[in-house]
Amino acid sequence: MADKKMKGNVYKMSRNKDRYESSNNRRQQIFMSQEDVAAGRKSNWTGVEITGNVRNVSPTLWQFEHLTALYLNDNNLLRLPSDIGQLINLRTLDLSSNKLRSLPAELGELIHLRELLLNNNLLRVLPNEIGKLFHIHILGLHGNPLQKDLQSIYNEPNGTQKLLTYLLDNLSSIMNVPPPQRPWIPLARPNRTRPAFIFTVMCYNVLCDKYATRQMYGYCPSWALNWEYRKKAILDEIRHYSADIISLQEIETDQFYNFFKIELKNDGYDGIFSPKSRAKTMGENERKYVDGCAIFFRAAKFTLIKDHLIEFNQLAMANAEGSDNMLNRVMPKDNIGLAALLKIKESAWDGLTPEQAHITQPILVCTAHIHWDPEFCDVKLIQTMMLSNELKTILDDLNHSLRPPHKYDANNVQLLLCGDFNSLPDSGVIEFLSSGHVSMDHQDFKELGYKSCLQRLLGADSLTEFTHPFKLASAYSEDIMPYTNYTFDFKGIIDYIFYSKNGMVPLGLLGPLSNEWLRESKVVGCPHPHIPSDHFPLLVELELMHSTSLQPPNGLRR
DSSP: EEEEEEEOOOOOOOOSSSEEEEEOOOOOEEEEEEHHHHHHHOOOOEEOOOSSOOOOGGGGGGGGGSEEEOOOSOOOOOOOGGGGGGTOOSEEOOOOOOOOOOOOGGGGGTTTOSSEESSSSOOOOGGGGGGTTTTTTTOOOOOOOOHHHHHHHHSSSSSHHHHHHHHHOOOGGGSSSOOOOOOEOOOOOOOOOOOEEEEEEEEOOOOEEEEOTTOOTTOOHHHSSSSHHHHHHHHHHHHHOOSEEEEEEEEEEIIIIIIIIHHHHHTEEEEEEEEOOOGGOHHHHHTOOOOOEEEEETTEEEEEEEEEEHHHHHHHHHHHHOOOIIIIIITTTTOEEEEEEEOOOOOOOBSSSHHTTTTTOOOEEEEEEEEOOOHHHHHHHHHHHHHHHHHHHHHHHHHHHHOOOSOOOOOOEEEEEEEEEEOOTTTTHHHHHHSSSSEETTGGGOOOOOOHHHHHHHHHSSSSEEEBBBEEESSSSSTOOSSSSEESSSOOOOOOOOOTTTTTTEEEEEEEOOOOHHTTTTSSSSSSSTTTBOOEEEEEEEEEEEEGGGGOOOOOOO
16 A cells, blocks of 8 residues: 655635635545455545646536535636535545636535635635634635725734635525424324313523524524514513413523513513522622523412522532532532422303302412533533432422411422433433432432432432422423524523423423525524524413322422
């Protein structure tokens, strides 16, 4: 076997954009020997180089979708066919030193490109579609008679990224056709033979402003990432679905008090909010940018009895004895849960008799935002276990602390648990919530020695598993909603609405965003000009049975 290093004419950007190196030793070809061919060895080539005064390229080249590198530099190409858009796996494309006067819009389909070299051509303008190439680190434009506005942007510090942003911001086709309405999926009919309360619940991570950056979401125009644009679209979406209970995550403190609370108050909602725990360590000016969780509820149907903040870092610190990892891994994460005990107003019930009307029927609503990092699946599971334990404690404590007319039987309290759990359906988190138990040796604990402190925290009776007392079901399933979070790098289900399955029945829910629209509009990720967050809102209609209709009348195992 013989190795042959081939010198090429790839131009690498230096500190001075007018200076380029004209050699590149990264290109290497290995030729198979006759013995290799005879032995049936297969070649695995991902790069092609065509150099030498070529005027036209065979159309067959555009069929090689497996290519990751294509070198067409130092030729006499006058045009580039639109078929180049078929090479969707390209990472490097060198078109330097040709005679190109224009580029096809289809170049913007090569969204995996990291290096695009167009040096020494005859380009005066660039198609705005190039702005879609958000992975590009090296963009070579030296030696082209570019229009002054493009050249000026390109010559600025960080000019490549600024130019890509400029082009994307001016790409009119990205507004395309708006998505069709998400379908409503009926699941059951109301039971008219017993008293019931029918209501809708929304769960929505709205993507707070400080996380919505071009570094994170380079495929979205900067004007569509701007909070002034997105907050209106988010509010329009919330108002469109007009849920009775709205569970929100990633709401910035200032935006809650000065935007959402004011706007939704006008729509008949009351609301509660808490920022993440780090806000306590900050000054007033910094604190207003900390995001947190909010619960809004329709004032005509609900009265707030009590709210409760759940701070996982405080619980970790108080229960860390026997586990250094509880202090080192769980405690530093400042995620929270927020719970509201709501009384359902008598006028909101259907078919209630005067005798039944005197029985208070509360509902415990909780929203949470669990830690995000996949490397910390142990933290996610422990935070969720802490959350369920705190909800149990809330119900136990409230029976002793509340005075009439709020006295009630805790067994009749139904639980509604919403949030961004940052956990896939096959995770320990969802196994624990759905089944009511998880093994003490579950792989998500990573064998990090949490068992003894968690046994104390949860008051575990079993020696083999951790449990919670709530009988919960997920309103959504994977076959209905294939993803709730939709970005370029990740698409999956991480948002959930859980309800007490002994006391509530889902009547219908909001279906998924059209896959056909996403495909035809070439939406590689969200946010998008038509979709203001990287999460899709969940919406379910539930029928809550009155406690006098339940046999046994509880949402808990006691």
